[in-house]
Amino acid sequence: MxxxxxxxxxxxxxxxxxxxxxxxxxxxxxxxxxxxxxxxxxxxxxxxxxxxxxxxxxxxxxxxxxxxxxxCHLTPANRRKHKGPRDDTKKTKVKMSATRRAAIIDTERVTERSKDTRTAEEKKNLILWADRTVARLPFKPRKPKNTAVDTAVSTGSQVHRSADQHLHFRMQTIENQLAAISAVALGNHQPSSFNWDSATSVQVLPVDYMAYDYADNSLNLSEGPYMVGNLALDIPNTFTWLDGCQSPAGSYDPSATLADILPVDVPVSMTSVPAMATVPVPVPALASSIPNSQLQDTDKSGKAGKATTRTIILGDSTTITISTDEARKVALPATSFAEDIERLNQMWDDTSPHWRNNSVMRIGDHPIALIYWPQIFKKTGLWSAHKSNWTEWKFVVERYRQGTPEEFWATFKSEDGVKMPYTAICAKLRKDRKNTNEELAARAREEYGDDFEAKFSYRNSKTKARMVKFNASSIAKEYKRLQGID
Incomplete structure (x- = not known):
């Protein structure tokens, strides 16, 4: 011890x-x-x-x-790991842009000096390498376009060039042959009208209707034979007509039959065929011959095009027609009725006694009631910006007109007797609508029983399957329609 x-x-x-x-x-x-x-x-x-x-x-x-x-020593313990003396500068945190760049490019960025630090020998070797490369791979100018082929397959600005020039040339040849057959069959009649020749039982189209638009793919000329009236045409590649609609045998003879005029390769069937059989004509060519008053704009899918104008009939029977572009340019100031619901009631529609011939929107000299906004702004790209406010206005006016203004404010007031703000009114109306829809949905399920799924269902547009409605508002809306409730 x-x-x-x-x-x-x-x-x-x-x-x-x-x-x-x-x-x-x-x-x-x-x-x-x-x-x-x-x-x-x-x-x-x-x-x-x-x-x-x-x-x-x-x-x-x-x-x-x-x-x-x-x-047992009393020296303080190391609170941090000892790093020792630093030979280089302290590394800072890498910027996020550099981190993202490294993740995308998957390589470290190498920063080079802007000053050329290469030696004279390195520059000389680089120039020699460039000379050898130019000698091995000389510059070759692009060849000019073959205008002759383009002219052969072109029929104007309406014809689109194709990668397969041979196919276009063949289609043009077949088109000319069909046009020549039509001209021969018509004889001396005017080319601007249809003709029915009882001798051959053939109905053909004049040459004016045979303009083929290569941009339209509805006519496939590679599939044959084709029917011209009751004639089955299987036109060979070598089948051509001379200028002036003449037959290969010589000048056209009006007294000759169609069987004498056509080449041997074209079979003629004399069986009876309804008179409406015609030459297959591309849709754009046929539509261009109909008067404009009978035409209807169509889109690429063939469906009727969207209307470019919209017509509004005001309460005083005034008719206003504006285009979609004009509807997008209608001046509309920032509008809020949170502080004046009575003003909203006066501007809502122009067929009630509340209308004061004043509105926040005007087209020309006519004030436009708020109720017409969907007709003006739908399908213009602007309706989504106004839909929410307009829907709230509709429900507020609907409730405001159920009684007198005093009765309205007696319902929508706080516990201390102060009028509710506009936001609180809209929230209470939404809650009331939700309760009403749930009550009507429960009543519909009770009244219709086993027939509920049949009455309150819809077909899914994608799966085409019948789906039973489950949303209370949708069920209530359908129930009102079936019961005739406004």
Whole structure:
């Protein structure tokens, strides 16, 4: 036992290390709990527990120091990992743009000096490499377009060039042959009208209707044979007509039959065919011959095109017709009726006694009631911006007109008798509509019973399957329609 341990065993005197590397003798007797905690804190010991626990902890530490002084030192512990001396600059956080670039390009960005640091030898070798490359791969100018082929297959600005020039040339040849057959069959008649020849039972189209538009794919000339009236035509590649609609045998003889005029390759069937059989004509060519008053705009799918104008009949029977572009340009100021619901009631429609011939929207000299907004703004791209406010206005006016203004405000007021703000009114109306729809939906299920799924269902446009309605508002709307409730 060392001398320090012998001293430590006397009268609660304990030996502790000092920060300077020496020793000190302290006693734990007569100290308060806070003083004992301070001693434990100085030696890096836990400070939890009562006085006896703290004394026991200090005694154990003192005995450990006496037996192995090297294990008990008071040097502060490293709070951070030691990095040592820095040879380079401190690295900063990489910018997000650089991180995204590295993720996309998957390579480190190499920043080069803007100054040319190449040696004279490197520059000379680069020039020699460029000379060898030019000699090995000389520049070859683009060949001029073959205007002869383009002219052969072109019939004006309406004809579109194709990659397969041979196909276009063949289609043009077949078109000329059909036009020549039509001209021969018509004889001396005017080419601007249809003709029915009872001798051959053939109805054909004049040459004016045979203009073929290559942009239209509805006529596939590669599929045959074709029917011209009751004639089955299978036109060979070598079949051509001479200028002036003459037959290959010579001049055209009006007294000759069609069978004598046509080549041997074209079979003639004399069976009876309805008189409406005609030459297959592309749709654009046929539509161009109909008067404009009988035409209807169509889109690429063949459906009727969207109307470019919209007509509104006002309350005084005034008719206003505007185009879609004009509807997009209608001046409409920022509108809010949150502070004046009576003004909203006066501008809503022009067929009620509330109308004051005034509105936030005007077309020309005519004030336009708010009720006409869907007819004006739908299908213009602007309706979505007004739909929400307009719907709220509709329900507010509908409730406002169910009684007098006094009755309305008696319903929509707070507990202290103050009028509700506009937002609170709209929220209460939405809640009332929701309750009403749920009541009508429950009544519909109860009244229709087993027939509910048949009455309240719809066909899914994608899957074509029958789907039962589950939304309360949709069920209530259908129930009102079936019951005749407004």
């Amino acid at each position: 060392t001398a320090d341990s012998e001293v430590a065993a006397q009268d609660d005197v304990l030996v502790f290390p000092t920060k300077a590397g020496g020793t000190e003798r302290l006693t734990c007797g007569g100290k308060t709990q806070n003083q004992l905690k301070a001693m434990c804190r100085d030696y890096g010991l836990p400070i939890s527990g009562n006085k006896s626990v703290l004394k026991s902890r200090l005694q154990q530490f003192s005995e450990k120091f006496c037996n192995d002084p090297a294990s």
